Amino acid sequence: MLNKVIIMGRITADPELKKTASDKELTSFSVAVDQPPRNGEKKADFFRCTAWGNTAGFISKYFKKGAMILLEGSMHNDDYTDDKGVKHDGMTMTVTSASFTGERKEDASSEV
Template identity: 40%
Template sequence: MLNVACIMGRLTADPELRYTQGNTAVVRITLACNRPTRTGSEEQTDFIDVTAWGKTAEFVSRYFHKGQLVAVDGSIRTGSYTDKQGIKRRTFEIWANNCHFAEPKSARSNDNNNYQGGYNDSGYSRQDNAPATSYSTGNTDAFEEIPTDDDLPF
């Protein structure tokens, strides 16, 4: 069986970190994802609920903010409940395995977000796949020379 979901969208609100009674970090966010449409028709937007747990939740609450473009992969979880009118309702959400920035740092409006990677179950990882503007245009003026590699993490 396979249950994999990968979405990219903009956060509809700032993430709010909470903790369970067992002291596990959890954050629930909603991503606004544009749905492909036929040529000439009005664009549609889906609002998809995402839940992140543990270190991933802490990462999301620390570095992400409303309006930011985010990429999430995880699995779809379903649930059900009975509303006040006695009607049985179903819920769908994605439980995040990995959360990543999906736009260049220069496009982010919050200067407090200094980390340019993402978080996955194995830890923090550098995931800046978009080519730098200066590189794609051939202009290397934006690059700094690193005099030594003593402070590099690898």
């Protein structure tokens, strides 16, 4: 079986590096990926992402809101039922690799 995802898009907020109780580095962030325009209308898909260890450190150090990023990893269900019994469905990408896209720094100033 294979679960491999590659996306390229813009980070929607500055990633923050956190440490877990077991002293592992972690960052969670979201990436907006543009869809092809339909009838002149622009839309984007938003992907929740989590990175661990050195990958988390790399992303939080070199990428800020609006920066283009190339990510490789796998998708995982994160379904849960809240305290009120409401079921929430979702998917999160676990990032195993992050790369620069070749975008010049001054081009990254556009807002998501």
